[in-house]
Amino acid sequence: MAATETFDFERDYAELVRELRAVPAAAPERLRARVRDLGEPQTRRSLRLHWPRRSVLLLAPVCALSLVLAVAIVAGVVSSSRHSSPERAAVAPAHAQAATGGTSSANKPATLTPFAPSATPDRATPVPPPNANRLQNYQASLVLRVHGPDELGRRTASAMQIARSLGGYVASVDQTSSSGSPGRADLVLRVPVAEVQSALIRLSALGTVLDQHVSIRDLDALVSAQRRRILQLRVEIARITTALQQSMPIADRLRLEFQLDAARRDLRAATGANASTLRKAALSRIELTLTTQRAAVVTPTRGRVGRAVHGAIRFLAAAGAIALAALIVISPLLVLATIWVLGSRAWRRREERRLLAAS
Amino acid sequence: MSTFTTTAPSVPASRPTFASVAERELDAVHRYLLFLTGNRAIAEDLTGDTFEKAFRSWRRFDPRRGTARTWLCTIARSVALDHFRAEDRRRRREERFAQETRDVDESVWGDTLAAALDSLSPAEREVVALRVLLELDGPTTARVLGISRTACSTRLSRALKRLEERMGDGRD
Numbered sequence: 001m002a003a004t005e006t007f008d009f010e011r012d013y014a015e016l017v018r019e020l021r022a023v024p025a026a027a028p029e030r031l032r033a034r035v036r037d038l039g040e041p042q043t044r045r046s047l048r049l050h051w052p053r054r055s056v057l058l059l060a061p062v063c064a065l066s067l068v069l070a071v072a073i074v075a076g077v078v079s080s081s082r083h084s085s086p087e088r089a090a091v092a093p094a095h096a097q098a099a100t101g102g103t104s105s106a107n108k109p110a111t112l113t114p115f116a117p118s119a120t121p122d123r124a125t126p127v128p129p130p131n132a133n134r135l136q137n138y139q140a141s142l143v144l145r146v147h148g149p150d151e152l153g154r155r156t157a158s159a160m161q162i163a164r165s166l167g168g169y170v171a172s173v174d175q176t177s178s179s180g181s182p183g184r185a186d187l188v189l190r191v192p193v194a195e196v197q198s199a200l201i202r203l204s205a206l207g208t209v210l211d212q213h214v215s216i217r218d219l220d221a222l223v224s225a226q227r228r229r230i231l232q233l234r235v236e237i238a239r240i241t242t243a244l245q246q247s248m249p250i251a252d253r254l255r256l257e258f259q260l261d262a263a264r265r266d267l268r269a270a271t272g273a274n275a276s277t278l279r280k281a282a283l284s285r286i287e288l289t290l291t292t293q294r295a296a297v298v299t300p301t302r303g304r305v306g307r308a309v310h311g312a313i314r315f316l317a318a319a320g321a322i323a324l325a326a327l328i329v330i331s332p333l334l335v336l337a338t339i340w341v342l343g344s345r346a347w348r349r350r351e352e353r354r355l356l357a358a359s
Numbered sequence: 360m361s362t363f364t365t366t367a368p369s370v371p372a373s374r375p376t377f378a379s380v381a382e383r384e385l386d387a388v389h390r391y392l393l394f395l396t397g398n399r400a401i402a403e404d405l406t407g408d409t410f411e412k413a414f415r416s417w418r419r420f421d422p423r424r425g426t427a428r429t430w431l432c433t434i435a436r437s438v439a440l441d442h443f444r445a446e447d448r449r450r451r452r453e454e455r456f457a458q459e460t461r462d463v464d465e466s467v468w469g470d471t472l473a474a475a476l477d478s479l480s481p482a483e484r485e486v487v488a489l490r491v492l493l494e495l496d497g498p499t500t501a502r503v504l505g506i507s508r509t510a511c512s513t514r515l516s517r518a519l520k521r522l523e524e525r526m527g528d529g530r531d
Contacts, residue, residue: 007512009491013519016526019472020491025390031403035381035410041417349505355443356482 068319076312080304128214130193135281137217138193140200143289144207149177155206155290156185162202166195168283182293189286196284203288210291219281226274233267377417380427381410387493388431394488395439395481405442409435425499432489432503443481475525483518490515 010017027035130138146155152175160170168191177183191199204212240260244253302310388409393402413420413434420430476484482504489500490511501511 007516009515009519013523016519016523017491019526020487023472025386025393025492027385027389027406028403031389031406032385034407035385036378038377038381038410038414040376040378041414351444352440352505353482355440355447356485357480 068316072312072315072319073308075315076308076310079311079314080307128216129197130216130284132194135219135223135278136193137215137219137280138196138284139215139217139286140196140284141211141213141287141289142200142203142209143211143291144204145210145294146207146290146292148292149183151207152177152183152185152290152292156187158206159187159189159203159288159290162199163189163191163286166199167192168195168199171285177292182291184292185288185290187286187288187290189288190283191286193282193284196286199284199286203286207290219277223274223277223281226270226277230267230270230274233263233270236263237267374420374422375427377414380431381413384428384431385410387428388435390492391432391485391488392435392439394476394484394492395436396442397476397481397484401442405435405438409438412438428493429495429499429503432493432495436485436503471526475522478521478525479518483514483521486511486514487518487522491519 130136144155146152156173156175160173163170168189171188171190173185173187175183175185189199189203200212200214237260240256240263244256244260248256385406389402389406392405392409393399396402396405409431413431416434420427479487486500486504489495489503490497495503497508497511500515501508504511506514
């Protein structure tokens, strides 16, 4: 007897049960013959695997998840190997250029940005030194982060002190610090080219280096051209002066005097330009920015395994997004299908009850 | 109803032949359908249909999930319900069903028992057949009928009580 039954019908209705079981209800011979004629079903060998439905329901999601994970891992590995080579190829020449100084070509500026792509910009890397045998326009810009407005003021003063101690001067200072916004000081320092490397190292120590830019422009060719021009003008002036000492018509004398004035003006301009170029070659220009603003988070460079994991996660995220979108799209259909299945089942049960209730 | 399960732990896992199962269970299925329909001719037809259907779907029978008797009863019930549905449609169409087929074959049972069984609904006769005659256990019967165990037990209790009352009245 089942545990849910509260009565034992074999005992409670013993006589009735005996009577019911005594009813002759054996199948007639023609029915027996009909069934016997069916014989034995052909056992077809099928390649199809017959899984229990419950097992399939449990296994299907697990298999699908495993498949997605496997594809994600493969995608991550493939993407990591694809991305690694070009990055290295792009970085290598820049470092090679920085190492050589890159200043041998005539007037072509050599722009070096050794800090920009760095993953950890808080430590200064060596800057290319000036070439002592050539005239160069050396410019550098440096962005440093300092902690708080008080330190900003102190570091600004220190930077000015460094410039002066190296024989340079402060071309301009612009310091801003107001409550609620990050403080900032912009300085333009002129430091003898011979001391620029030392200056940059000492300035870098004033805070956390966020960005550094060095630009070196060769001035040798320009200075040579200027000197040639000055020499030509001097020769011209000497020639005109000699000519004027001789007797000549008044018109010619006037023309020569005009030429002499023009040549003297050009000589003054050329001499001034040359002096300016030499000043540029003598003093480097350093633009220093001190800020209290935090640096943007720099994504650390990943190794191949890290890139593979990152790629796999990105793939999974994309797959999840697609699955979610698909779910959103088909969810109304799923709801309708569920309602239809449940409704049809309820209707079938009701129909069965109705059919079996008729006496 | 194409699926069923059972909780019987001692179900033989070896697969018998269809012929042996048919030979062994034919009387039980016939008796069940006879009680369900109350008509010998219909029961005979439905029994034949049941075994033909079982023959076609024999490949799906899994002894690990239930006995052959339970499986056959499930098929028999489905066949019987199809028959009832068809008859219902026909009755609605012709409005003559009651006069033609609404009769319990009184020759099957004695007069008293026939009258008593006639007072039961097919659903009640069905549960009596499965539990008393075919001796299926409560949970299996409930699964075959697609109802809860409690409902199955209640239905059986009510049917037997009414049957006994009617038979007592008949004897008096």
